[in-house]
Structure formats: C-alpha cells, structure tokens
Amino acid sequence: MDSLKEDLKKQIIAQLNLEDVQVEDIDDEALLFDADGLGLDSIDALELIVLLEKYYSIQVTKPEEGKEAFRSINSMAEYIRKRKAESVL
Amino acid sequence: MVYISAASGITHQPTFKNAGFSASLDTISSDTELVSPNYKDYIDAGLLRRMSKILRMSVACAKECIQQAGEIHPDAIVVGTGLGCLQDTEKFLNTFLSVEGLLPPTSFIQSTHNTIAGQISLSIGNHGYNMTHTQNTLSFEHALIDSIMMLAEGDAHILVGAADEHISFLDSVAEQLDVTLPVAMTSGCSFFVLSKEKTDQTLAKLTAVETYGEIQKLEEHLNNFFESNSIDPARLDLVLFSGLDIDACGQVLHYLTSRGVKEDQIQDYLIYSGIYPTASAFAVHYAVDKIGQDPSLKNVLVCNCMNRRNLGLTLIQSVEA
Numbered sequence: 001m002d003s004l005k006e007d008l009k010k011q012i013i014a015q016l017n018l019e020d021v022q023v024e025d026i027d028d029e030a031l032l033f034d035a036d037g038l039g040l041d042s043i044d045a046l047e048l049i050v051l052l053e054k055y056y057s058i059q060v061t062k063p064e065e066g067k068e069a070f071r072s073i074n075s076m077a078e079y080i081r082k083r084k085a086e087s088v089l
Numbered sequence: 090m091v092y093i094s095a096a097s098g099i100t101h102q103p104t105f106k107n108a109g110f111s112a113s114l115d116t117i118s119s120d121t122e123l124v125s126p127n128y129k130d131y132i133d134a135g136l137l138r139r140m141s142k143i144l145r146m147s148v149a150c151a152k153e154c155i156q157q158a159g160e161i162h163p164d165a166i167v168v169g170t171g172l173g174c175l176q177d178t179e180k181f182l183n184t185f186l187s188v189e190g191l192l193p194p195t196s197f198i199q200s201t202h203n204t205i206a207g208q209i210s211l212s213i214g215n216h217g218y219n220m221t222h223t224q225n226t227l228s229f230e231h232a233l234i235d236s237i238m239m240l241a242e243g244d245a246h247i248l249v250g251a252a253d254e255h256i257s258f259l260d261s262v263a264e265q266l267d268v269t270l271p272v273a274m275t276s277g278c279s280f281f282v283l284s285k286e287k288t289d290q291t292l293a294k295l296t297a298v299e300t301y302g303e304i305q306k307l308e309e310h311l312n313n314f315f316e317s318n319s320i321d322p323a324r325l326d327l328v329l330f331s332g333l334d335i336d337a338c339g340q341v342l343h344y345l346t347s348r349g350v351k352e353d354q355i356q357d358y359l360i361y362s363g364i365y366p367t368a369s370a371f372a373v374h375y376a377v378d379k380i381g382q383d384p385s386l387k388n389v390l391v392c393n394c395m396n397r398r399n400l401g402l403t404l405i406q407s408v409e410a
Contacts, residue, residue: 015193017138039135046194053191 002028004077007055015051016044028073037072045070058083091237091295092287093405094246095158098279098374099125099146101363106153111378117363119273126153132212139195141176143254144208146278151209151248158282159290164244165218166206169232169251171225171366173202176256205252218244224300226393229370230401233283233298240285250280251367271333275363279370281377287408293377297404304337304400311344314402323349326386327379329358329372332394341394359395369393369401376405 009023018038030037033045040048048070052058058080060066069079098104101121102114115121123146128137131149140148147168155161181196198204203221210219218239222231229251236247254276263270283295297318301310315322322345332338346352362371369391376389387410393401 019138020134041135043139043195043198050191050193054188059191 002077004080005073008073008076008080011051011055012038012048015047016040026073031072032070032076048076052080056080056084090287091240092284092291092408093281093293093295093377094161094284094288094290095154095282096279096292096374096377097150097154097157097281098277098371099123099150100277100279100371101275102361102371104279104371104374105150108378109382111375111382114361116360117272117275121273121275121363123276136208136212139199140208141174141199141254142276143170143174143176143205143252143278144199146254146276147205147250147252147280148208148212150252150278150280151250152212154250154280154282155213155248158246158284161246161282161284163215163217163246163248163282165220165236165239165247166209166215167218167220167222167232167236167239167247167249168203168206168209169222169224169228169230169249169367169370170202170205171223171228171253173223173253174200174204175254175258177204179256179258209248225399226366226369226396227300227302227399227401229367229373230298230300230393230403233295233403234300236283237295237298240283245285247283248280249283250278251370252278253365253367255363255365270364272359273363275365277362277365277368277371279367279374281373291408293380294406294408294410295403296406297402299402301400301402303398307337307340307400308344310400311341311402318404320388320404321349325350325388325390326354327376327389328355329376329389329391330355330394331357331359331368331372331392332397336397337400338394338397341392341400345392358391364395366395368395369403373403373405380405380407 009026032038033040049060104110105126128145131152177196178200181200202223206219206221222228224231236249255274358372362368372391380386387407389405391403
C-alpha cells in the first residue's frame, strides 16, 4: 500500500476517533463525506484541516480547494503531494 | 403541583434501568467505578465517537428517562452542572499549550457547559427551551427551580437533570490544596421527567425546592421553608443529607434533630454517590426509588450542604402524601 495513504488513514482514524474503523476498512476511492463512505460531517472537515497542518504543514486557505482535496483518500494524497511539490519550487 | 414521571441515573452505583437500586447500595471506595451501560444502545456510533464521558452518560440517561416516561416530547430541556465538560476542557487546554498553529475544534466546541443540554437536544430532535445552570453545588437545584417555573407557565413535560464528570486532575488539585475528602470524587448524572399532570406512571411529587447562598439567617430560612410547605420537620420520614457536622451544616442537623427528626432518619448520601457538585441529583433519584419501594415513606427531604456556605432543600413526597 502507498505509505502516504496508509499514514493518512491511520491519522484520520486517530484524529476523528473512528472507534470501529480499521485502516483496511477505508477504500482509497470511497467518498469521505458520504454515508456510504466514512460519513464524515462539517466538524470532521475542520479536524481534517488541522490534520493537514499538524502532520504535513499544509494550510488549506481556499474553501473550494478543501472540498476537492477531502473527497477521498486518493484525492487527499494527491493534494498533499501537489502542495509539497509547490513548496519545493 | 409538580410530578416526577420518570427518573434515571448513571453513577458509581447500579442505578441505570434498575428500579429498587436503593436497597443494594455499597459505600463508595477509591476503586469503585462508574457503572456504564452499553452506550451504543442509545447513541449513534457516528456521534458517540466524539462524546466525552459526561456527554455519553447524559445523552444515554436522558434518552432512557424519556423512554421510561412513555416516549414523551419534552417542552424543555434543563440541565445543571457544577464543573461542566471537564474532559474536553482539559483536552483543549493541553492542546492549546502544546500545539502551534490550528487547534482541533471538537474539544473546544464540546468544552462548554451547555454542550450537555445541546447534545441531548440534538440526539432527540428537540427544538424547545434549552437551558444550562451552573451554580456550584446548587446547580441541580437551580435547574429544578427553572423547570418548576416552566411548568407553571404552561409546559406539560420537562426533561431536567444534572451531570458532572471526574477527571484525575481534580485529585491532583485536591492534593495540592491539601484537602482531605471524606469520600472519593466520582462522576454521575441523573435525569428526570417532571410533569404538570399526575398519571398512572407518576413516581412521586416534587413539592418544593429552595436554595440559599452565603447562608446568614439559617433558622429563619428553615422556618420559612417548612411553614410555606405546611410541613412539620417531625413529619419527615427520611432526610438525605450531604455535608459535615460543622458550621452551617451542623446547625441544619441540630435544627432538624431538635424538631423531632431522629438521627437514624438522617442518611448521608455522599457515601453512596461519591463527591461531585451535582450529587444532590443522585439523592433525588435515591429518594424517588426509596418511595417506590417503601409505601410508608411519605416525606423525604434532600438537604444539600456539600458546600457549607450554600444550602439546597428539595422536598419530595409520595403521590399519596
């Protein structure tokens, strides 16, 4: 498994206190804010913003950016890689 | 008249869904643990994951109380809490001290005292009056007084209760202040449905609640309380008491015993509840349960003297009294 995605899953489970969820339960493409996915809500969105700053030193300043980035584990990993690459340039 | 239609509690005693619990209480020791139900039976897993101990206890207890009352829709939710959501407050402050940049929002949002009443309201979809009272050891009594006034203004049913949670930091504070407590500090919550009308389900009557802060004229207050409720202290069958036999608490004990209340009719309830600011709510639940089990009990007074500068008096009577 992509280590960034695995780390993200572990961090999300810990930060959001997802008591009954294991890393292998989260599909990379599952919609995080959909009832069929993790069923997260607006408070969780704030927690994810804090998570990105805490673990990856990434600040989400544009709301529309966050909406796309937090769609799934895949989109979060893609967003982190993109922001990291931009900061190197 | 105010009637108690349902009573529920989650404490360090087997109070939850256990009518008759008052006959099987053990005194609290330092290793007595909170007797918790399976919270997943009462709270959606998505909400439960965010809830601290005090929120889990309160929401489960409130829901069970409403079920007991016959799935009524309360017109108001009123909660008393002395110290509020300590677990989330501690978590938020520790994060505040240790993390630079953005702070996780959940513990901050849930650190306020009124989170308890708010979460109950969200859990049962209630849009009525929602109030939290925090008045140190008299918080529960103030919640009761508010509820009685709401019923007098026309409400039919009120969900009223009290909750406080213990965190280990409180033990450190007590140690640093060199405070010796007679019994361990604990967590507890008790909820009641108060109703305007008597029904077949009515458990007891809530006849009077009075609070006195910074007590000055103790004898005058007690005389007024008994006179205005037309009851002679000698007619009390049971007094549930918290406090030590010193200062104002000692004077209250002397007042009662010199007016016909026998010493064996006075029961210290803190040895069963442990110490938390709203332990008088446990005493009211205890009184209601005792009345349900023993038909000879007509008049029970909860005398809250836990903070020796404040006094709370709650008179509970059997339906027949």
